Amino acid sequence: MSAPSPAPRTVSVVCPTFQEGASIATFLERIRSAHPRFGPVRLAELIFVDDGSTDGTLTTLRDAERTWTSPRVVLIVRDRKAGTVSAQVLGIQRSTSPIVVTMDADGQHPADTIARLAEAWEPGIDLVVASRYVPGGSVDWEFAHRAVISAGARAISRIALPGARRLTDPLSGFFLVRKELVADPPMKEPGYKVLLYVLARHPRARLREIPYEMGTRIAGESKLVRGLGFVPSFLKELARYRRLARSQTASVPSAADSR
Ligand SMILES: Nc1nc2c(ncn2[C@@H]2O[C@H](COP(=O)(O)OP(=O)(O)OP(=O)(O)O)[C@@H](O)[C@H]2O)c(=O)[nH]1
Numbered sequence: 358m359s360a361p362s363p364a365p366r367t368v369s370v371v372c373p374t375f376q377e378g379a380s381i382a383t384f385l386e387r388i389r390s391a392h393p394r395f396g397p398v399r400l401a402e403l404i405f406v407d408d409g410s411t412d413g414t415l416t417t418l419r420d421a422e423r424t425w426t427s428p429r430v431v432l433i434v435r436d437r438k439a440g441t442v443s444a445q446v447l448g449i450q451r452s453t454s455p456i457v458v459t460m461d462a463d464g465q466h467p468a469d470t471i472a473r474l475a476e477a478w479e480p481g482i483d484l485v486v487a488s489r490y491v492p493g494g495s496v497d498w499e500f501a502h503r504a505v506i507s508a509g510a511r512a513i514s515r516i517a518l519p520g521a522r523r524l525t526d527p528l529s530g531f532f533l534v535r536k537e538l539v540a541d542p543p544m545k546e547p548g549y550k551v552l553l554y555v556l557a558r559h560p561r562a563r564l565r566e567i568p569y570e571m572g573t574r575i576a577g578e579s580k581l582v583r584g585l586g587f588v589p590s591f592l593k594e595l596a597r598y599r600r601l602a603r604s605q606t607a608s609v610p611s612a613a614d615s616r
């Protein structure tokens with residue numbers, strides 16, 4: 358007897374963008390060519406939250422918004438650079454599917470992994486995280502010092518936030534989340550990592566990790582980490598998330614609570 362085929366599921370994808378003019382067309386093309394291989398996973402829409410890029414990103418995205426039908430492309434433009442956390446949360450809130458994948462638009466997150474995240478999800482699971490650090494996962498750092506900074510940030514996150522200890526890759530920017538978990542607007546201050554926010558907001562979330570091979574940027578420059586200048590605000594972010602995690606009560610609306 359053959360194995361039952363996986364249940365069909367629909368997922369939305371959310372991408373924050375800022376000055377990705379050199380990468381965005383290739384990124385879109387990669388999604389378009391991977392989509393037919395998604396099997397039972399249907400992409401409802403690709404939602405881009407852009408903070409006023411001036412390098413052609415918006416022209417490419419507006420064109421896709423006009424012409425793409427399956428998946429649809431939805432573009433939200435904010436009037437100032439306000440960081441990836443609030444951009445991702447806004448995109449998730451606007452999605453039409455109950456499960457949403459958030460990923461970067463610079464090509465580091467492979468398009469095929471969207472379907473693998475959705476296949477690893479099942480009712481009762483709150484978060485499926487694509488990890489560089491489980492067997493089968495990998496990361497090809499462009500510069501050696503980034504590996505050291507990333508390892509340090511990961512270690513500090515795990516010390517500060519109990520939720521981060523539950524994952525091998527708590528700083529991953531590539532994961533699937535039940536939309537319901539991101540119902541509330543995030544704290545006002547811009548942050549670096551939406552996954553830390555979700556883990557702090559929902560300490561009892563039901564988690565899964567799958568491996569992925571993180572690639573290099575298609576083009577352009579990283580907007581986030583330049584040297585160690587980010588350290589003070591990252592530590593403040595962790596302190597805020599630690600307080601948030603502590604303030605959460607047993608009434609967290611995770612799937613674990615709703616059964
Ligand atoms: N809307 C919005 N998007 C942003 C902002 N900063 C970065 N992004 C986008 O967020 C994603 C991640 O940014 P990156 O600069 O690649 O940061 P990173 O992946 O953590 O760092 P690298 O590993 O160096 O690439 C990309 O799709 C960026 O275009 C921002 O302030 N607002």
Ligand SMILES: [Mg+2]
Nearest residue numbers: 461463465579
């Ligand atoms: Mg990147």
